[in-house]
Amino acid sequence: MQTIDLKLLKELTAIQDTPCISIYMPTHRVHPANATDPITFKNLYKKTLQYIQNNGLHEHEKLIQPLEKLINDKTFWDHNNEGLAIFVSLEDTQILRLPEKVQEITCVADSFCVKPLFKLYHENQSYYLLALALDDVQLYRGDKYQLQKLDIEDNVPTTMKEALGEELTDNHLHASVVQGAGLHGYMEKSQEEDIDMDRFFRKIDQAILEHYPIPQDVPLVLAALPEHHSHFMRISKHHNFSPIHLQINPQSLSKTALLEKIQDVFNKILEKRKKELLERYQLAIPENLSSLDIGDVTRDVIDGKVEVLCIENGKSIEGHIDVDERKIVQKDGQQTDVINELVRMVFSYGGSVIVLDEEEMPSETGVFTINRY
Numbered sequence: 001m002q003t004i005d006l007k008l009l010k011e012l013t014a015i016q017d018t019p020c021i022s023i024y025m026p027t028h029r030v031h032p033a034n035a036t037d038p039i040t041f042k043n044l045y046k047k048t049l050q051y052i053q054n055n056g057l058h059e060h061e062k063l064i065q066p067l068e069k070l071i072n073d074k075t076f077w078d079h080n081n082e083g084l085a086i087f088v089s090l091e092d093t094q095i096l097r098l099p100e101k102v103q104e105i106t107c108v109a110d111s112f113c114v115k116p117l118f119k120l121y122h123e124n125q126s127y128y129l130l131a132l133a134l135d136d137v138q139l140y141r142g143d144k145y146q147l148q149k150l151d152i153e154d155n156v157p158t159t160m161k162e163a164l165g166e167e168l169t170d171n172h173l174h175a176s177v178v179q180g181a182g183l184h185g186y187m188e189k190s191q192e193e194d195i196d197m198d199r200f201f202r203k204i205d206q207a208i209l210e211h212y213p214i215p216q217d218v219p220l221v222l223a224a225l226p227e228h229h230s231h232f233m234r235i236s237k238h239h240n241f242s243p244i245h246l247q248i249n250p251q252s253l254s255k256t257a258l259l260e261k262i263q264d265v266f267n268k269i270l271e272k273r274k275k276e277l278l279e280r281y282q283l284a285i286p287e288n289l290s291s292l293d294i295g296d297v298t299r300d301v302i303d304g305k306v307e308v309l310c311i312e313n314g315k316s317i318e319g320h321i322d323v324d325e326r327k328i329v330q331k332d333g334q335q336t337d338v339i340n341e342l343v344r345m346v347f348s349y350g351g352s353v354i355v356l357d358e359e360e361m362p363s364e365t366g367v368f369t370i371n372r373y
Contacts, residue, residue, distance in 0.1 A: 002096050002097070003124075003126075003143065004096075004098075004117050004120040004121045004124065005121070006121075008117075009114065009117060009118070009121060009347065012087060012094075012112050012114050012117070013111075013112070013114055013344050013347055013348060015089050015091070015111060015112060016110060016111040016344075017110050017111070018089055018090055018091075018110060018111075019057070019059040019060045019063055019089065019090060019110060020063075020087070020088070020089045020107075020108075020109055020110060020111055020112050021048065021060060021063050021064055021086075021087075021088040021089075021106075021107070021108055022085070022086070022087055022088075022105065022106070022107040022109075022112045022113035022114075023041075023044055023045075023048065023067075023084075023085070023086040023105070023106050023107075024083065024084070024085050024086075024102045024103065024104065024105040024106075024113070024116055025037075025040055025041060025044055025083070025084050025102070025104050025105075026040075026082065026083050026084075026101045026102060026103075026104070027040075027077075027080040027081065027082065027083055027084045027097075028080055028082075029080055029081065029082070034077060034078075034080050037077050037080055037084075038070075038071055038072070038077050040104070041070065041071060041084075042071045044104060044106055045064070045067060045068060045071065047106060048064060048106045048108060049061070049064055049065075051106070051108060051335070052064060052108055055108075055333035055334075056333070057108060057333060057334075059090075060108050063088045063089070063090070064088065066088075066093070067086065067088065067093075079097070080097065081097040081098055081099055082098060082099055082100050082101050083097070083098030083099070083100060083101055083102040084096070084097060084098060084102075085098055085102070085116070085117070087112050089112075098120065099120070099144070099145040100119075100120060102116050103116070103314055106335065107335050107337070107340075108334055108335045109334045109335055109336050110334065111341075111344060113337065113340050114340065114343060114344060114347075115311060115337075115339060115340045115343045115353075115355070118311075118343060118347075118353045118354075118355050119313060119355035122353075122354055122355065123144065123270060124143050124144045124145070125143060125144060125219070125266050125269075126141075126142075126143050126218050127141075127142060127143070127218060127219045127220070127221050127242065127262070127266075128140065128141055128142075128212070128214050128218065128219075128220045128221070129141075129142060129147065129220075129221045129223060129258070129262065130204075130208070130220060130221070130222050130223065130224075131223045131224075131250035131251075131258070132201075132204070132222060132223065132224040132228055132232060132250065133224065133225070133228070133249065133250060133251050134159070134160045134197070134200070134228075135159050135160065135161075136158060136159065136250075136251055137152070137156060137157070137158040137159070137204055138152070138158070138250070139152050139156065139208065139212060140255075140258075142259065142262065144263060144266060146259070147255055147258060147259045147262070149255065150212065152207075152208075152211070152212070155207055155210075155211040155212075156204060156207040156208060156211065156212075157200070157203055157204060157207065160196065160197075160200045163199075163200045163203045163204070164196060164199060164200060164203075168196060194231070197228070197231050198231060198234075198235055201228075201231055201232045201235050201236070202235050204232075205232070205235060205236045205237055205238065206237070208238075209237060209238070214238070214240060215240075216239065216240050217240075218240065219240055219241065219242035219243075220238055220240055220241050220242060221241075221242045221244075221245060221246065221262060221265065222241065222242075222245045222246070223245070223246035223248060223250040223258065223261075224245075224246075224247070224248075224249075224250065225247070225248070225249055226247045229245060229247060242265065242269075243269065244265045244268060244269060245265075246258075246261050246262070246265065248261065274354075274356065274360065277308070277310070277354060277370075278360075278362065280308075280370055281310075281362065281368060281370055284370050284371065289370065289371045289372075289373070290368060290369055290370055290371060291368065291369045291371070292362075292363045292365050292367070292368050293365065294317060294328070294338065294365055294366075294367060295327070295328070297309075297342065297365075297367050297368070297369055298321055298326070298327070298328060298338070298342065299326055300369055300371055301342050301345050301346055301349075301369075302321070302323055302326055302345070304349050304372075305369075305371040305372055305373060306346050306349070306351050306369045306370075306371055306372070307351055307352065307369075307370050307371060307372045308351060308352045308353075308354060308369065308370040309342060309343065309346040309351060309352070309353050309354070309367065309369055310353075310354045310355075310356055310361070310367065310368050310369070310370075311339050311342075311343065311353065311354070311355055311356070311366060311367050312355075312356060312357075312358055312361050312366040312367070313355050313356065313357050313358065314358075315339060315358075315366035315367075316337045316338075316339060316340075317337065317338040317339050317366065318330070318336070318337065318338070319331070319336060319337075319338045320334070320336040320338070320341065321338060321341045321342070321345070339366060339367060342367065
């Protein structure tokens with residue numbers, strides 16, 4: 001499964017003024033549901049080919065014909081995820097297996113239909129997860145859909161005894177492990193134990209900084225017992241901690257359960273961002289820094305005014321943007337979507353594109369903006 005990241009979006013949006021075909025469809029991971037996927041694709045292929053032939057789009061017809069062989073390719077359909085996107089141009093064919101369901105879309109135009117990808121892009125989040133306990137330390141790299149354990153054994157101490165060795169105080173050296181719980185039993189709580197903990201956590205922090213430098217725009221999530229959080233956060237030299245952490249015993253959860261906990265964390269962050277976005281929109285209205293009408297939005301996008309373009313998930317407006325005439329027109333023979341063209345333009349001008357569900361949108365126009373000026 002390819003990650004929908006900034007690099008991919010730039011690559012796809014950069015292709016324009018050349019014959020392009022985009023196909024999206026939902027798929028299924030397991031049998032027997034995935035047996036219907038080749039049939040769905042076959043119907044979309046025939047529908048798209050018929051449209052191309054009816055409109056005399058000979059260059060597009062050359063592009064789509066090689067896709068016919070996928071219909072009976074059993075190996076191809078045995079590796080499905082939740083969705084599929086296919087992008088074909090004169091230069092290349094890209095096939096993306098998507099982690100979430102998408103609507104059936106076929107687009108025959110001179111650029112790619114990219115707007116469904118922006119929802120996946122903005123609702124996902126790359127991160128690192130530090131699962132911290134006194135007798136077990138693990139570092140993971142992940143996103144909304146997957147969690148990968150990194151091999152840190154030779155670079156990061158994974159137990160207090162390994163990290164401190166002979167420097168470990170008697171209170172910790174003779175502590176026993178409570179079977180089944182993964183927690184250290186303590187003879188007593190002492191100042192020496194706190195010192196040991198700080199030294200242990202400092203060694204972990206330094207080792208991660210040295211061997212696994214985390215980009216500043218990628219958050220570090222800390223999963224640890226509440227009493228270990230304050231110690232680690234106090235001594236850590238990392239500056240990119242996630243605003244929300246997991247105050248749990250990470251040893252008590254499987255990797256799947258950890259991923260579910262992290263998904264809950266980032267869902268809360270996403271909801272907070274959406275709320276803040278709609279508050280910004282409300283503040284922009286009296287300052288004339290927002291547009292709702294599709295015509296006004298189009299002109300603001302052409303002029304480079306738009307800082308944030310919000311679009312309704314699944315919404316399409318048939319037509320093409322004539323930049324010279326500064327208006328929406330119909331383009332004979334091509335399946336053009338005004339909202340997709342707005343998305344491409346805003347993204348190419350350095351703006352942000354946010355996809356909201358219908359019930360989250362403040363109007364029925366399918367778009368609104370927050371403008372720079």
